[in-house]
Amino acid sequence: MRPFFDTQDKPWLIWIGFALIGVSLALLPFALAQVGTTWVRITNYALLYVMLALGLNIVVGFAGLLDLGYIAFYAVGAYVYALLASPQLGLHLPFWVILPIGALVAAFFGLILGAPTLKLRGDYLAIVTLGFGEIIRIFLNNLSRPVNITNGPQGIAGIDPFVLGGFRFDSPIKYYYVLLAVALGIILVNLRLQNSRIGRAWEAIREDEIAARAMGIDTRNLKLLAFAMGASFGGIAGGMFSAIQAFISPESFVLVESIMVVSMVVLGGMGNIWGVILGALLLSFVPEILRWTVTPVQEALFGRMLVEPEVIRMLLFGLALVLVMLYRPAGLLPSAVRKRELEERSA
Numbered sequence: 001m002r003p004f005f006d007t008q009d010k011p012w013l014i015w016i017g018f019a020l021i022g023v024s025l026a027l028l029p030f031a032l033a034q035v036g037t038t039w040v041r042i043t044n045y046a047l048l049y050v051m052l053a054l055g056l057n058i059v060v061g062f063a064g065l066l067d068l069g070y071i072a073f074y075a076v077g078a079y080v081y082a083l084l085a086s087p088q089l090g091l092h093l094p095f096w097v098i099l100p101i102g103a104l105v106a107a108f109f110g111l112i113l114g115a116p117t118l119k120l121r122g123d124y125l126a127i128v129t130l131g132f133g134e135i136i137r138i139f140l141n142n143l144s145r146p147v148n149i150t151n152g153p154q155g156i157a158g159i160d161p162f163v164l165g166g167f168r169f170d171s172p173i174k175y176y177y178v179l180l181a182v183a184l185g186i187i188l189v190n191l192r193l194q195n196s197r198i199g200r201a202w203e204a205i206r207e208d209e210i211a212a213r214a215m216g217i218d219t220r221n222l223k224l225l226a227f228a229m230g231a232s233f234g235g236i237a238g239g240m241f242s243a244i245q246a247f248i249s250p251e252s253f254v255l256v257e258s259i260m261v262v263s264m265v266v267l268g269g270m271g272n273i274w275g276v277i278l279g280a281l282l283l284s285f286v287p288e289i290l291r292w293t294v295t296p297v298q299e300a301l302f303g304r305m306l307v308e309p310e311v312i313r314m315l316l317f318g319l320a321l322v323l324v325m326l327y328r329p330a331g332l333l334p335s336a337v338r339k340r341e342l343e344e345r346s347a
Contacts, residue, residue: 029176040172044244046284047179048237053264053280054186054273055233060262061271061335062199063226064206066126068258069113069133073231075253076109077102077238079140079150082248085160088151095162099239106235107228109136114227118220121209133258141250155249159242175244182240186233190273193229202226203271267324269331278333287313 032039052074059067080102084093113132117125144152162169162178169175193199201222204212213219242248260283268279294309324332 025180029173033173037172040176042285042288044172044175044179046281047176047183048241048244049261049264049284050183050277050280051186051233051237051240052261053268053276054190055230055237056261057230057265057270057273057276058190058193058202058233059226059230060265061276062194062202062206063223064202065223065226066122067129067227067230068126068255068262069129069131069136070230070234070261071253071255071258072113072133072136073106073109073234074238074241074257075136075140075250076106076231077235078242078248078252079156079238080105080235081239081242082156082159083149085243086156087158088149088156092160095160095239095243096164099236102235102239103232104235106238107232110227110229110231111224113231114224118223130255130258133253133255137250137253140253150250153250155247155251157247159246159248161246162243169243172244175240179240182236186236187273187277194273198222198225206271263321267321267331269334271335272331272333275331275333275335279331282332283317287317290316 029040029043032043052070055073056067056070059065059070081095081098083089084091084098084101085095086092113129117128120128140150141153143150144154150156162175169178201212201217204215204217205219205222209219241252245252264279264283265276266279267283268277269275290313291309294307294312295305298305298307328334
């Protein structure tokens with residue numbers, strides 16, 4: 001029996017669905033603003049995490065290279081924008097010039113990380129990338145002497161917002177549409193990459209690098225390309241973070257942020273673009289919802305706050321990851337290939 005909503009006979013249903021999603025996304029910030037501008041800001045940061053998770057998914061999900069220092073590329077993009085659009089160096093370049101520069105510089109740092117680690121995999125690669133992320137943070141923290149470039153731990157303030165033709169993006173709602181457009185562009189690039197010749201080569205490297213090399217795949221250049229492309233998305237997200245915050249410091253790019261982005265990819269489903277987006281949105285919104293609800297619930301039940309919201313938030317976060325790894329090891333929305341691999345191993 002054929003389903004009533006058969007999209008093959010009714011292709012207009014697909015377009016109606018896309019139209020409804022588009023209208024919902026367009027009206028979302030105004031609906032959130034009725035609750036509070038804070039939730040618009042949270043949505044903006046969620047979109048930034050979507051960009052970061054999609055960038056890391058190229059390295060971890062597509063190519064199978066575990067990267068625990070991905071936050072370093074986020075920091076590089078943020079500082080490139082901050083230095084070129086603030087009084088720190090006396091430069092105030094337009095954002096449409098700086099963002100591509102930040103992406104290129106981050107991609108260059110991705111090559112710097114990838115070149116010496118071509119023969120490393122698994123735990124060894126994770127340790128090296130973790131160290132790289134910390135080196136970048138410490139480097140930025142101390143690059144204030146003898147020549148003050150990054151202003152050290154005090155950070156860089158007075159960063160210019162986006163300005164386009166005299167129109168200033170000086171509110172969370174205005175930035176929402178820019179972030180949404182860039183996030184949709186990154187999603188489109190990921191979709192095209194996944195089903196391309198390069199994407200299939202990355203998948204072959206992830207499954208068996210030796211077999212991929214034997215079949216004529218240039219594993220060296222493709223692994224470097226994965227690091228560079230993933231890093232470039234992190235650089236773009238970092239530049240937009242700088243503009244939104246108007247202030248950055250090395251403390252915004254600590255190891256916990258890297259772990260959070262990795263968790264988004266693992267929770268959603270490595271290699272599955274829509275799963276990674278779901279993981280990024282869940283780990284962006286759920287902690288904030290808990291932050292706003294834990295205190296009122298405790299006061300209603302016990303008359304006072306017994307446990308700090310941050311403690312409960314991290315406890316539930318850790319518990320959720322443990323449960324997902326036990327019962328959904330491939331993630332909430334796993335890719336078909338990875339799901340089949342885990343089923344074969346368990347069998």
